[in-house]
Amino acid sequence: MASTSRPSVSASAMSYLLLVMVRDYHEKGKAGKAQLEEMGAQLGARLAERYTKDRPRFTEHTEVVLWTCKEFWQETFGKRVDNLKTNNRGVYVLTDVAFKWMSGLRPFGGDTEEESWALMMAHADSYGAFAGGVVRGALESLGLRCSVSQEPTSQSAATATSIEEFKPLGCKFTVRLAAGLGFGGVA
Template identity: 45%
Template sequence: MSITSAINLFRQLTVDESQVAHQGQPHVVNETCLDLLLIEMVQVLRTSVAETSFAVPHGGLPPSDSLELPQSSESTTARSNEEQERATELLYYKVERVGFRIGQRLAERYAKDRPRFTDTLDIVKFICKDIWIKLFHKQVDNLKTNHRGVYILQDNKFRWLLRMSGSEGVAHATQQAAPYLWFPCGVIRGILANLGVDSTVSVKETNLPQCAFQIKINRAV
C-alpha cells in the first residue's frame, strides 16, 4: 500500500455528522482495518529502510565483503551500530512524516468550522478532546503543562498499543512498539503545524498499553 493510500484511508476515519443528514448513508471504514493498516505501514517502511541501507551502505561505498579488507571486531561492531542508528533515524523520519501529513489533513477537516483558537493551550485541548474522540472514541486521560510551552498528553489505554505484547517481557515489547508511536507523534505535530504552532513531539513515557506524548513548543528566536 502506498503512503498516499494510507493517508486517504485515514482521512475516512470518521464522517462529519453534519454531512450525514444531507448525503444519506455515510462511507465508513472498519476500525480493525485501520489497526492493521498501521501495523503494515510501519512494516513496509521498515523493509524499505532495510533495503535502502543494504543497497547504499556506508555512504554509497560497496559492501565491505566485496572489498576483502581485514577488519577488527571492534571496528565492525562500531560500524554496525552506526548503520543501525542511521536506519532507525530514517525509519523515524518516514513514519513520523506520514503521521505529520495525516495530522495536517485532520486539522483541516475538524478545525475549519470552529471559532479561531485564542492560544496554544486551546489547540492542545482541541487535540486532547475533539481529535482524540474522532480517532479513539475517548479523550486524553490526563493533560499536564508547565505553562512554559511544554505539554504532556497521557493516554492510559492507548488504542494502538492494546494488542501489542512480546515474548521477552514488557521492556522488549515496549522497545518494539516505539516505531508505532512515532506515527501519532507525527499526527500531533501535523495538527499543531497546520494551526500555526511549530513544535517538537516525542514519546515521554511508555508502559503498555499506557503512553504519554510530550509537546514542546519551539519559540521563535
C-alpha cells in the same frame, strides 16, 4: 434526514494498516522511524484541517492544546486524553494510559520474556513515532510550531510476573512549543 456524523474508518482496517506500515518501516531503523513520524504529521495536518473547517480559528495556544486533547483525540483515537500537564512555559505532556493504536501489541518473539518485552516496546516506539507525528501535524496545521516526543508506557512492565498479566500499553506525548512562534509566542 441527513446524517451529521463523519465517515469513519473500520477499526480493524486501521489496525491492519498500522501493523503493516509499522512493521515495514520499523525494519529500516532510525530512518524508518523518521519516515513514520513524517507520514503521521501529514495525516495529522489533514485531520485537524478537516475537523476544524466549520469552527472559528483558534486565538490562543492553550485553546489549540485543549481542543487537541478533547476533540481531536476523541475523533482520531476514540477517546479523550487521560491526563494533560503543563509547566505554563510552552511544554505540555499528554498521557493516554491505554493508547488505542497500541492495544494489539503483546510481548512476542524473544527467547525469554525479557526479550519479548523489549521487542514489543521497540515496536511500540515505532507506533508512537507515527502517532507523535499525527499530533505534531495537527498542532502545526493549527498554527503551533512545536516538536513532539513520545514514550510508550506500560503499566505491566513493572508489575507483571508473566505475559498473561499484560495490560494494554499507553503513550506519553511531550509537546514543546517553539519560542516566539505561533499566536505571538510563548511567555
